[in-house]
Amino acid sequence: MRFLTPALLLAAAICFGLGITLPLIEFEKLFLFKETPSLVGVVSGLWIKGDLALAALVAAFSLVFPVVKLFTVFEAAFGAGRFPAWAGVLSKWSMMDVLLVAILVFAAKTSGLASAVSQPGIWFYAASTLLAAVAAGTMKKPAEAARTEG
Numbered sequence: 658m659r660f661l662t663p664a665l666l667l668a669a670a671i672c673f674g675l676g677i678t679l680p681l682i683e684f685e686k687l688f689l690f691k692e693t694p695s696l697v698g699v700v701s702g703l704w705i706k707g708d709l710a711l712a713a714l715v716a717a718f719s720l721v722f723p724v725v726k727l728f729t730v731f732e733a734a735f736g737a738g739r740f741p742a743w744a745g746v747l748s749k750w751s752m753m754d755v756l757l758v759a760i761l762v763f764a765a766k767t768s769g770l771a772s773a774v775s776q777p778g779i780w781f782y783a784a785s786t787l788l789a790a791v792a793a794g795t796m797k798k799p800a801e802a803a804r805t806e807g
Contacts, residue, residue, distance in 0.1 A: 662734050665792035666727070669785045673723060676782030683774045695778055696720065723786065730793045 680693035694702065696719055703712035759779075 669788035679778035
């Protein structure tokens, strides 16, 4: 159990890096044009096209928020040894980032303008969220730690 949490966190961090840089989805338009954007590519594409608010929203929930969640679990595992008080708020929104990416894929598939096929990036992205959640579950919560110490 002692090495399980660090191994899960390492796997979650690696999967997150792969998830945001590998293609999420393959769009095929008219059997001639193929696009395979990554999550970073989607955010930068929105930014370049002038959709600043949408780019900021997608970046916040799919890039920044997962990094903050991972940092919280890393801090709990290797820093103070317990979750900060605000970590409970993060856990309530733990799948928001994956849901946002899933909505993107669903919208592309149902638009009828292009066929869409999921790519490895979406699976690594989802795996990162699940691995971080499992890692958080392997650690003692503050209330449990107080009961076992006292």
